[in-house]
Amino acid sequence: MAGPPVAVVNACTRDGRGGSPTAVVIDDATLTDDDRQATAGRTGTSHTAFIDPGTADTPTVRFFTSAGELTNCGHGIIAAQAVLLHRSGATEHHGRQRTGGRTFATTAIRRHDGVEVWFDQGVITLADHADSTGGGLIAALGLQRTDIAADVRVASPGTPRLLVPVRDHRTLLSMRPDFDRLAAECRRLGYLGCFSYALSPTARTATARMFAPAIGVDEDIANANSVGCLAAHLLDTSGNGDIEVHQGDTLGRPSSVFAAATHTGSGITARIGGVVARLTI
CATH class of the missing domain: 3.10.310.10 (Diaminopimelate Epimerase; Chain A, domain 1)
Structure with missing residues (x-):
């Protein structure tokens, strides 16, 4: 076929x-x-x-x-x-x-350089107990506890994933996960994957890497739903829910995803955006 x-x-x-x-x-x-x-x-x-x-x-x-x-x-x-x-x-x-x-x-x-798309992600749930369950994941990511900048957190727009803040950009880029171990840990805990990120000093931008070997994607070039999760986490912890996240640099495919999180009567929701290159199909 x-x-x-x-x-x-x-x-x-x-x-x-x-x-x-x-x-x-x-x-x-x-x-x-x-x-x-x-x-x-x-x-x-x-x-x-x-x-x-x-x-x-x-x-x-x-x-x-x-x-x-x-x-x-x-x-x-x-x-x-x-x-x-x-x-x-x-x-x-x-x-x-x-x-x-x-x-x-x-x-x-439609824009001169492609198509700009936004979508409503819906309610994002956040859980604070991740640090007590994620130790095996931290090791599988090739990190030490001293590499973690703050508490790790579970975020879910429907499928849970772990948000892992690392101490700096250099640490993020040097990560070399054990993908077999990471896949096993994610399946054991029911996570889609691990979204590791380093915030800029202003916390208005971030660099991130998404590792999801449990679903067959060792490293994602761009994971937009996780950017929405990060925006929800930042709104919850700092009051700022607007973020631009750069991904894909380690794979030679620079990408950007935008997200804006807001409080609603149902919980924290996010709106996510990105640009698709000009289409010739």
């Missing part, structure tokens, strides 16, 4: 460069989930988005890696919405998307 046509776009670029190559497929009802997983394995990208157009304003999007289906993928949402705007021929679209059992708002705007 050759599989459906695949478009590969660069999501969450930084200054027009880099970004995470993300495969986008207009879904076919004849495909099985085994077919989708196989397609994801053939794309040469970490994640593949499968779009069922459905209604014009509320398509369903599913995400697969070579290891299986994910409940969500932030940079995949950004890639999918950019492709939908490109296919429509419009310059701007405000709509909704169904993913992982929920529906949320999206915005896509």
